[in-house]
Amino acid sequence: MIATVDSSCISCGVCPDICPEAFKIGDDGLAEFYIDSIPDEIQDRAIEAADSCPVNAIQIEK
Ligand code: SF4
Secondary structure (H helix, E strand, O other): OEEEEOOOOOOOOHHHHHOOOOEEEOOOOOEEEOOOOOOHHHHHHHHHHHHHOOOOOEEEEO
């Protein structure tokens, strides 16, 4: 499972708050998915982060 963040991110900070193991705010001020794949133990929170994004900028791919 991986995630992608598209350019509609508004830098609200929700996704790194919920799942900092997978998401961070990058140098450009936008969120990025910064690991190669989502480990099983954080999948629930990665999905929660995606579901919580106010602009639906995060896509989870299996
Ligand atoms: Fe950007 Fe969405 Fe993450 Fe907020 S939750 S920082 S809008 S990707």
